[in-house]
């Protein structure tokens with residue numbers, strides 16, 4: 142073997158070692174990501190089990206979740222950077238528990254429960270983690286590995302627009318074709334009645 146060939150084979154070995162390290166790094170990163178996903182999935186399953194009791198809205202009221210009455214549906218989004226990107230769909234009836242407002246989030250204690258009216262009954266469809274900016278939060282908190290969206294104005298007409306907040310809707314009990322973490326659900330319908338509202342897409346605000 143000539144000198145040149147030796148050099149190039151040493152070079153080749155080093156190259157191989159780098160490739161092997163890179164592959165190992167990738168698969169480690171991949172394993173890390175999937176472990177995180179598994180952890181988030183089991184947290185979601187636990188939250189769903191713990192919160193199942195709120196399928197009875199009276200149990201929710203007893204625990205401090207109070208109805209904001211209106212059923213909210215969003216028409217086609219404003220589609221600009223000043224507003225949240227809400228695809229057309231429903232958000233339902235929000236039951237808010239102000240005693241749970243805190244800067245840190247607990248998977249078993251969402252601040253909001255979301256119901257879909259079905260005739261004379263309310264069906265639990267989603268939970269929402271909700272953090273007012275007034276609590277001193279400067280960066281999006283996260284739950285189940287997902288950062289909350291916002292900050293945004295309060296949702297008119299069921300909230301004061303001044304209630305600037307971060308939030309994340311998690312559709313634990315109703316399939317959402319837009320995805321489990323989408324704010325709106327095209328399959329959620331509000332009844333034709335005096336307490337159904339076409340919500341205004343909230344404006345994005347500064348943290």
Ligand SMILES: [Cu+2]
Nearest residue numbers: 232235269310
């Ligand atoms: Cu909502």
